[in-house]
Amino acid sequence: MDRDEYLERLGTTAETPEDLFEHVEERSTAGRTHYVLTAARHGVERGTVIVEEAETIVRGYPSIPRILVLDPGVPSFFEDGETVVIEEKLDGFNVRIAAVGGEPLAFTRSGYVCPYTTGRARDRLPLEAFFATHPEKTLCAELVGPETPYSTHDYEGVDTHEFRIFDVRDRETGAPFAVDDRRGLCEEYGFAQPRLFGRAAPADAVGPTRAAIEELDAAGREGVVLKSADGERLVKYTTETQHHEELAYAFSLPFDHGRDFVFSRIVRDAFQAAEFDADDDRLEERAHDLGESILRPMVSAIRAVEAGETIGERHTVRGDPETIGALLDHLREQSLTVGLESDRREDGERVLEFVKVAESSRDRIRYYLDGGTR
Ligand code: ATP
Numbered sequence: 001m002d003r004d005e006y007l008e009r010l011g012t013t014a015e016t017p018e019d020l021f022e023h024v025e026e027r028s029t030a031g032r033t034h035y036v037l038t039a040a041r042h043g044v045e046r047g048t049v050i051v052e053e054a055e056t057i058v059r060g061y062p063s064i065p066r067i068l069v070l071d072p073g074v075p076s077f078f079e080d081g082e083t084v085v086i087e088e089k090l091d092g093f094n095v096r097i098a099a100v101g102g103e104p105l106a107f108t109r110s111g112y113v114c115p116y117t118t119g120r121a122r123d124r125l126p127l128e129a130f131f132a133t134h135p136e137k138t139l140c141a142e143l144v145g146p147e148t149p150y151s152t153h154d155y156e157g158v159d160t161h162e163f164r165i166f167d168v169r170d171r172e173t174g175a176p177f178a179v180d181d182r183r184g185l186c187e188e189y190g191f192a193q194p195r196l197f198g199r200a201a202p203a204d205a206v207g208p209t210r211a212a213i214e215e216l217d218a219a220g221r222e223g224v225v226l227k228s229a230d231g232e233r234l235v236k237y238t239t240e241t242q243h244h245e246e247l248a249y250a251f252s253l254p255f256d257h258g259r260d261f262v263f264s265r266i267v268r269d270a271f272q273a274a275e276f277d278a279d280d281d282r283l284e285e286r287a288h289d290l291g292e293s294i295l296r297p298m299v300s301a302i303r304a305v306e307a308g309e310t311i312g313e314r315h316t317v318r319g320d321p322e323t324i325g326a327l328l329d330h331l332r333e334q335s336l337t338v339g340l341e342s343d344r345r346e347d348g349e350r351v352l353e354f355v356k357v358a359e360s361s362r363d364r365i366r367y368y369l370d371g372g373t374r
Contacts, residue, residue: 001035001050001052002052003017003020003021004017006050006057007020009057009172010044010048010057011043011173012041012042012043012044013042013043014041014042014043014044019041019042020037020041020042020044021035021037022039022041023037023038023039023041024036024037024038025038027111027112029105029113030113032051032053032054032101033051033052033053034049034050034051034052034111034113035049035050035052036048036049036050036110036111036112037060037111038110038111040060040063044059044060045059045060045061045062045063045174046060046063046109046110046111047060047061047096047107047108047109047110047111048060048111049107049111051100051101053101054100054101056098056100056101056171056172057171057172058096058098058100058107058138058171058172059138059169059170059171059172059173059174060096060109060111060174061094061096061109061140061167062174062234064225064234064235064236065077065234065235065236066235066236066237066238066268067235067236067237068267068268068271068272069271069274069275070206070209070210070213070237070275071206071275073235073237074202074205074206074209074226074235075202075203075205075206077202077226077233077235078202078205078226078228078233079202079228080201080202080203082201082202082228082229082233083199083200083201083228083229084199084200084201084202084205084226084227084228084229085179085196085198085199085226085227085228085229086196086197086198086199086200086205086208086209086212086224086226087166087179087194087195087196087197087224087225087226087227088194088195088196088197088212088216088221088222088223088224088225089194089222089223089224089225089236089238090142090144090155090164090166090194090221090222091142091144091151091153091221091222091242092142092143092144092145092148092150092151092153092164093108093109093117093142093143093144093148093150093151094108094109094140094141094142095107095108095114095117095121095140095141095142095143095163096138096139096140096141097121097125097127097138097139097141098137098138098139098171099127099131099135102131102135104118104121104122104127104128104131105118106118106120106121108150112330112334114149114327114330115323115326115327115329115330116149116317116319116323116324116326116327116330117143117149119319119320119323119326120143120161120163120319120323121141121163124162124163125139125163125189125191126189126190127139129189130189134168136170136171136172137168137169137170137171138168138169138170138171139165139168139191140165140166140167140168140169141163141164141165141166142163142164142166142194143161143162143163144158144161144162144163144164145158145159145160145161145162146158146159146160146161146316147159147160147161147315147316147317147318148161148315148317149315149317149327149331150315152313152314152315153222153245155221160318162192163191163192164192164193164194165182165186165191165192165193166193166194166225167182167231168182168185168186176230176231176232177231178229178230178231179227179229179230179231180229182231183196194225197209197211197212197224198212199229205226209224209226209237210276212224213237213239216239217239217240217241220241221239221241221242222238222239222241222242223236223237223238223239223242224236224237224238238268240269240272240286240289243265243266243268243269243272243290244269244289244290244292244293245293246261246265247262247265247266247290247293247294248293248294248296248297249297250262250265251293251294251295251297251298251301252297252298252300252301252311253301253311253312253313253358253361254298254301254361254364254365255358255360255361255363255364255365256358256359256360256361266290269286269290273286301361301365302365302369305361305362305365305366305369306369310339310355310357310362311357311358311361311362311365312339312355312356312357312358312362313355313356313358314341314353314354314355315353315354315355315356316351316352316353316354317351317352317354318346318349318350318351318352319349319350320349320350321350324350324352328352328354331356336356336357337356337357337359338354338355338356338357339354339355339357340352340353340354341353341354341355
């Protein structure tokens with residue numbers, strides 16, 4: 001790879017190629033080599049991919065900062081005179097879809113080409129038409145629904161999985177479309193998008209954001225991303241339900257998730273409680289739910305290991321047999337231990353239920369159950 005050329009094209013603040021490419025990994029997909037930045041460095045996002053053969057850079061999706069209080073979090077994040085757009089944040093899996101050498105590929109956040117997501121995106125989205133007119137754009141999508149290889153959150157009306165386009169960016173520079181332009185473009189191609197709650201000046205945006213969060217919380221949904229109208233500045237804020245759901249997930253596999261993961265969710269909930277839960281009954285209810293989301297899943301995990309059951313993340317996927325086979329290879333290449341729970345045909349599709357085995361949790365729980373000491 002001509003590192004000097006890519007240093008320049010990436011517009012990085014790094015002075016030498018070594019600084020930028022300190023964390024670069026060489027991977028190969030369908031016989032084509034690509035290089036992936038595995039950590040954010042000098043203004044270049046993690047998951048940025050360079051496909052030298054096609055002279056293509058697919059920029060990583062930027063990390064979105066989070067506010068812990070709406071007031072004054074929202075007005076202080078945005079500039080006076082800006083318009084804040086309130087959009088739903090969906091709980092699924094981030095995919096970047098870009099045409100490389102004319103071929104649409106779906107990249108995961110960490111820069112792998114996922115064969116399953118690529119296959120589904122080609123089946124379900126009018127990619128040919130889109131990339132014929134916009135070959136140098138990246139569609140940033142959330143893959144949502146109960147049947148994906150990476151997330152399982154249920155959404156009303158989504159039986160298996162669907163794509164929601166939440167951003168369209170320049171493939172190489174990562175420059176976004178303005179929110180209204182992107183929403184118009186997606187409508188033109190029939191791409192489904194996250195719900196838009198409204199727009200407000202920064203000083204007036206706290207009330208509508210809080211109303212959106214309360215509505216989303218009641219519906220068991222994740223939260224919002226607030227965006228400046230030009231699409232450049234993004235900040236996120238999530239619901240109580242989401243905090244508790246993520247804690248329940250972490251404690252269902254207690255020795256596979258770092259302490260930071262758990263602590264950060266408790267911190268989010270505490271700041272939200274301090275801002276939202278004016279009365280004691282409300283705080284008590286939250287405290288109760290928080291405790292349940294910690295204790296119950298962990299006790300279930302201990303009992304499951306005791307009963308000899310496999311613990312891990314369970315997923316169902318469906319698609320043509322070849323794509324499902326490629327997905328299994330892809331997951332195994334990432335050193336995941338995959339246990340197959342059911343493998344059947346439905347309407348010509350292969351439907352696979354599998355578990356990503358949580359080996360650390362399984363082994364530690366077994367050790368303590370056998371009387372091991374800490
Ligand atoms: P990071 O902290 O790097 O942003 P993370 O993996 O912790 O990443 P999340 O907390 O899930 O990510 O928040 C960012 C992700 O939210 C985006 O990468 C995107 O996949 C997802 N997302 C869902 N809906 C939207 C939306 N409307 N606008 C922007 N991002 C969205």
